[in-house]
Amino acid sequence: MLRALAYLIASVLVITVVRSIIGIVLKGFSDLFHPAPDPQKGPSSPSVPAGGELKKDPVCGTFISTATAIQKRSAGEVYYFCSTECRDKFNG
Numbered sequence: 001m002l003r004a005l006a007y008l009i010a011s012v013l014v015i016t017v018v019r020s021i022i023g024i025v026l027k028g029f030s031d032l033f034h035p036a037p038d039p040q041k042g043p044s045s046p047s048v049p050a051g052g053e054l055k056k057d058p059v060c061g062t063f064i065s066t067a068t069a070i071q072k073r074s075a076g077e078v079y080y081f082c083s084t085e086c087r088d089k090f091n092g
């Protein structure tokens with residue numbers, strides 16, 4: 001009886017470990033196939049439409065339009081900056 005219980009606990013542990021390994025591997029693959037966009041793209045892109053939403057620069061607190069702001073994608077969130085200086089400060 002105790003032996004059966006120990007076997008059961010061991011099986012659950014193995015399944016948990018295997019599941020977490022599969023999760024890590026799958027995450028690695030999705031990172032490989034969906035790389036983060038290049039954050040070095042400057043504001044000089046002519047294809048951005050005029051106007052847009054107002055967002056707050058998290059470094060200096062200035063409100064800037066999303067159409068003209070410098071964007072940075074970090075951990076799934078998009079941040080908007082008034083200048084490359086603010087963006088670089090945010091990085092460091």
Ligand SMILES: [Zn+2]
Pocket residue numbers: 057059060061062081082083086
């Ligand atoms: Zn700023």
